Amino acid sequence: MNVDFASETNTGHVRASNQDSVGCFPEMGLFLVADGMGGHVHGEKASQMAIEEIPRRCRSRKGRLDTVALTAAIEETNTTIHDAGASGSVGRKSMGTTIVALSLDPDVGEACWAHVGDSRLYRCREGALELLTADHTRYGFPYRDEPRTPLELPHTNQLMAALGISPAVRVSVGASGVIAGDTFLLCSDGVSGMLPPEAIRTFLANHEGSGPTAARLIASSLQAGGRDNATAIVIDIA
Numbered sequence: 001m002n003v004d005f006a007s008e009t010n011t012g013h014v015r016a017s018n019q020d021s022v023g024c025f026p027e028m029g030l031f032l033v034a035d036g037m038g039g040h041v042h043g044e045k046a047s048q049m050a051i052e053e054i055p056r057r058c059r060s061r062k063g064r065l066d067t068v069a070l071t072a073a074i075e076e077t078n079t080t081i082h083d084a085g086a087s088g089s090v091g092r093k094s095m096g097t098t099i100v101a102l103s104l105d106p107d108v109g110e111a112c113w114a115h116v117g118d119s120r121l122y123r124c125r126e127g128a129l130e131l132l133t134a135d136h137t138r139y140g141f142p143y144r145d146e147p148r149t150p151l152e153l154p155h156t157n158q159l160m161a162a163l164g165i166s167p168a169v170r171v172s173v174g175a176s177g178v179i180a181g182d183t184f185l186l187c188s189d190g191v192s193g194m195l196p197p198e199a200i201r202t203f204l205a206n207h208e209g210s211g212p213t214a215a216r217l218i219a220s221s222l223q224a225g226g227r228d229n230a231t232a233i234v235i236d237i238a
Helices: 040-059 067-087 197-205 210-223
Strands: 003-010 020-025 030-037 099-105 110-116 120-125 128-131 172-177 183-187 230-237
Touching: 003 020, 003 210, 020 040, 020 230, 030 040, 030 183, 030 230, 040 067, 040 099, 067 099, 067 110, 067 172, 099 120, 099 183, 099 230, 110 120, 120 197, 128 197, 183 197, 183 210, 197 210, 210 230
Parallel strands: none
Antiparallel strands: 003 230, 020 030, 030 099, 099 110, 110 172, 120 128, 120 183, 183 230
C-alpha cells in the first residue's frame, strides 16, 4: 500500500497567533497534531515541544511503533513540558497542549493511535466516517473505553486532560487494520469544531487527493467562522 499525505494550518480570523503545531514523519509512519494552550507564546512552545519530543523519543525505541511505544513517548513528553513550565524556563508555570498521534505501517496493513485532549482522529472508509478518538472533556470521557465515539460529540473548551498540565497523564490509544482506500484526518478543534461531521465526511470521501482535501478543510473552517487556529493532516492509503 502507498501513503499520500498533506498538511495545512491557519491562524484563523480571531486568534492573534497560531498555537497549533503539525508534524509529518513519513519515514517513521508517524503523524502528529498539537494544539497549544497557556497564552500565545507558551501555547506555541508547548505544542512545538510535543511535535519535537515525541518523534525523538519514538526513534530511540527499537521495534514497531505500536500503542505501547506511542504511550511511553507521549508520557515522557508530558513530563518534559510539565517540568519546563514548573521550572519557569519558559517564563510561566502553566502551559499545555493537546496531542493526537497516528502511526501507520502500510506494509503490514496496521494503524495505531494515541491522544490526549480534544484534537481528533477520523477515518473515512468506503464513504463512512468514523471518529476514532474520544475528547478528554466531560462529553468525551464516557466514551474513552467504548468501542465507538459518536460523530456528534460536542466540543467544549473545558479540557480534562492535556500534556504538561500535571506530572502524569493518561493516554488514550487505539489500533485497527488498514485497507486501500482508507483516508485518515488528524485535526485540531479549529476544524472539527467548525465543520459538521457530514461536511468532513464529504471532503474525505471525495478522494480529490490529500493536498486539495486538506486545503478545502481549512478553507471551509475559515468560511464557517475561523474562530480558532485550524490544522489538518489528510492521509490517503492506496
